[in-house]
Amino acid sequence: MATTAVRPRRMTGYQWRSLVRGLLFVSPWVIGFAAFTIYPLVSSLYYSFTRFDLLNPPVYLGLSNYVEIFTQDPLFRRVMGNTIYYVGLSAPLGVVAAFLMATLLNTRIVGRSVFRAIFFFPAIVPAVVTAMVWAFLLNVQYGAINATLRGLGLPTIPFLAKPSLAKPSLILIHMWAQGSAIVIFLASLQDVPRTLYEAATVDGANAWHKFWHITIPMCTPVILFNLIMGFIGGFQNFTLPWLLTGGGPNQATEFYSLHLYRNAFNYMRMGKASALAWILFVIIVTLTVLLFTSSARWVYYAGAEE
Amino acid sequence: MTASVASARKQPARGRSFTALVSAIIRHIILVVLAASFMLPFYWMVSSALKDDSQVYTVPPVWVPNPAHWNNFADAWLQYDFNTYMVNTVTRYAVPVTLGVTLSSAIVAYGFARLRWPGRDVLFFICLTTMMVPFQVTMVPLFITFRRLGWLNTYLPLVVPGYFGAPYFIFMLRQFFLTIPEELSDAARIDGAGELGILFRIILPLARPALTVVALFQFMGAWNDYLGPLIYINKDRLYPLALGIQRLRTMLAGVGIAPMAYSYLMAVSTVATVPILIGFFFTQRTFIEGISLTGLKG
The missing domain is CATH 1.20.5 (Single alpha-helices involved in coiled-coils or other helix-helix interfaces)
Incomplete structure (x- = not known):
């Protein structure tokens, strides 16, 4: 490690010692990075070009896993569509909901910390518990909502049992668990300098103008952050669909990470799973880079020029 | 108008x-x-x-069960071996991984925050970017490796990586360490303290709130983790709570629905949530500050 970091320029003894000392302190991470990130990344790329069922040694196949995924996998298109539907709606909707709730909490409110705690708490409940409770709550027969509807003689809503409703239901549960985003937004709202609002009031701006021209621009860095987290998290969403719907009904919630998990651990197709993982990786990196590039146009960094 | x-x-x-x-x-x-x-x-x-089956299967739903069956909690918990699951979660997973992550992340964060050395900022940047690597990409090769090491049906695959620091927490702790005045370290250096001494005697005691946040987040992460144990743990004697609850569901509501299925499932779910609620209640301020910190500096 030391040899790679040392550049051709000659270093003084003091610099040498500080380099060695610095590397010693960060060495746990450097070793972990090599063992648990770099090595798996590289070997996953290798496995993606092989057929590997764990029992027999991997057989080199060239690109055929990728070819299969894009041309023969009967589910891939469905899975991709489901995932884009879910991520495309859940990430922005989650951000909007969290931002609006944080804005509401940032006004003069009696018992703000109680409300904040209530909105935050769903985010830290074990995912398994979230799944069990919502599965029962949304149950067609005896769930709280449908039993109430039935009691009133109204038609029931098959939240998780109907293909067209399953994804929206999962998005609803996602929006219920936006606690971290709310807390992050609230902190950034409280950081907006009061003087900006006072100056705007003097200039005759109303509440809507202030929200649109001060609050939102000042919060765009955090909006970007939460949006990226929402996208990355959405693509990797596993536990809730796995437990709540198991990918159904009629594969309406068979998302990318479920498909990947099944190929790896149910069908023992480690090579194909690795190829799926790399495709996912490329999608996530591309999306993040795109968001960052676009951010120059819509994200306002206080302290930067202009 | x-x-x-x-x-x-x-x-x-x-x-x-x-x-x-x-x-x-x-x-x-x-x-x-x-x-x-x-x-x-x-x-x-x-x-x-708190309901029995006659109260569960009713239309319109019962909102306040009367009588309330408080014994459901104990019945479900003991009958289905949840003590084992909880002991597994805490002693095999949450406590060891929390110790490892907190300690190693603090040491690494110190190297990134309080020492000056060539290449530091490049490495720190790489450390941050690794947070972007999806779990799914490293999942398969890590499974293959840990399987070869004979670590299946142990918690080692979930615990050992923690001892090499977690980028998210390294980042959080670094941000916190940066706020501690440099004069304190300089004074200790003049007194002849080494860097490890400064870390353990000066920085860590001052960083107790940040360390609490890290430990809390990691403990909860382990307590709530489902996918990790799902991949590595197949023996029900070794299950953590998350898998135990899932197992109870397949047992009670898998094919037909067994008596007390929903009540028992909700009872163990409640018990699994209570420690999180208590932990959150007592550390709310630290907790929320921790979350705010990551977002603002991100």
Whole structure:
């Protein structure tokens, strides 16, 4: 490690010692990075070009896993569509909901910390518990909502049992668990300098103008952050669909990470799973880079020029 | 429109305070309704945990079970071996991984925050970017490796990587360490303290709130983890709570629905949530500051 970091320029003894000392302190991470990130990344790329069922040694196949995924996998298109539907709606909707709730909490409110705690708490409940409770709550027969509807003689809503409703239901549960985003937004709202609002009031701006021209621009860095987290998290969403719907009904919630998990651990197709993982990786990196590039146009960094 | 503006101008104080009052009332009503709907799943969970089957399978639903069956908690918990699951979660997973992550992340963060050395910022940047690597990409090769090491059906694959620092927490701790005045370290250096001494005697005691956040987040992460144990643990004697609850569901509501299925499921779910609730209640401020910190500096 030391040899790679040392550049051709000659270093003084003091610099040498500080380099060695610095590397010693960060060495746990450097070793972990090599063992648990770099090595798996590289070997996953290798496995993606092989057929590997764990029992027999991997057989080199060239690109055929990728070819299969894009041309023969009967589910891939469905899975991709489901995932884009879910991520495309859940990430922005989650951000909007969290931002609006944080804005509401940032006004003069009696018992703000109680409300904040209530909105935050769903985010830290074990995912398994979230799944069990919502599965029962949304149950067609005896769930709280449908039993109430039935009691009133109204038609029931098959939240998780109907293909067209399953994804929206999962998005609803996602929006219920936006606690971290709310807390992050609230902190950034409280950081907006009061003087900006006072100056705007003097200039005759109303509440809507202030929200649109001060609050939102000042919060765009955090909006970007939460949006990226929402996208990355959405693509990797596993536990809730796995437990709540198991990918159904009629594969309406068979998302990318479920498909990947099944190929790896149910069908023992480690090579194909690795190829799926790399495709996912490329999608996530591309999306993040795109968001960052676009951010120059819509994200306002206080302290930067202009 | 213009008329109302004009009249508002005529009596500014009274008009403004009236609209302010109305808006405050509306905002509070919205918040109360929202908060109630956020709490609804939890209320449903706890109230269902107290029901018997005749109260569960009723239309319209029973909101306040009477009589309340408090013994459901003990019955479900003991009958289905949840003590084992909880002991597994805490002693095999949560405690060891929390110790490792907190300690190693603190040491690494110190190297990134308080020492000056060539290449530091490049490495720190790489460390941050690794947070972007999806779990799914490293999942398969890590499984293959840990399997070869004979680590299946142990918690080692979930615990050992923690001892090499976690980028998210390294980042959080670094941000916190940066706020500690450099003069404190300099004074200790003049007194002849080594860097490890400074870390353990000066920085860590001052960073206790940040360390608490890291430990708390990691403990909860392990307590809540489902996918990790799902991949590595197949023996029910070794299950953590998350898999135990899932197992109970397949046992009770898998094919036909067994007696007390929903009540028992909600009862163990409640018990699994209570420690999180207590931990959150007592550390709320630290907790929320921790979350805010990551977002703002991100």
